[in-house]
Amino acid sequence: MTGDPGCGSTGIPELRRCCRIALGSASELEYHFLLARDLGFLPPAVNEDRAGQVVEVKHMLAGIIGRLQPVAGGLMAES
Template sequence: MQNYKDLRVWVKSHELTLKIYSVTKNFPKEEIYSVTSQIRRASSSIPANIAEGCGKNTKNDFGKYLNIALGSANETEYFLLLAKDLGYLPIEDYLILEKNINEVKAMLILLIQKVRA
């Protein structure tokens, strides 16, 4: 359908994933297979599903993958909150990442609406 790298929402979600990988390097080592892994997988699922959806042949298929990406964005938002509440993520980092994930979610919602129209 289109090159996913041309979508602003893909760029923003990829940048968010890179930031999350960076901040989670400081999480406790005992969390490597738990919170660290889950937040990384959830965040990387956002741009991955956008990319996969761009490779599909129909708008309906693209829309399905955008919905999956939105679900992963919500999951990422929760894991950011959990990491903050567990004391793994400093409040300053949390506030920046929370703003970023909410921007990604808003962009996804707008793109989903556009694809469905």
Template sequence: MTRQLRRASASIGYNIAEGCGRHTDADFARFLQIAMGSASEVEYELWLAKDLGYLSVASHDRLAEQAIEVRKMLRAFIDRLRHRS
């Protein structure tokens, strides 16, 4: 579970970086959408870790709040790219 959480977390940044190398806003937005999917995966894995007793409620709440904030930032970035195009 730890490995999967780390993989999903790293995937967020990887997809943002890969999208930066694209030539159009539409391509970049597509990679940001993929990053958003990874952020949602992280959020689910945090819930699962809490439910299975691997993560305290306090730790879950703090980390889930950060994951939600990342998703909000990605959503705002995607919307801005799409309105700019």
């Protein structure tokens, strides 16, 4: 498990960076589930469920990263 000591900092750029790190870690985890499936380490139903959860988290992180992107005028998009 890798951690980034700077992820406890405040500020939008730091939060965006930490979310990108988390997205990369989620992609690694997704790969590990694919590998576990291919090697037969997990029952297919369990693997499919867990891999689906990882994809869900990746979508959430991508949404957060998108909301944290600067827009014209230097403000974040508002809902």
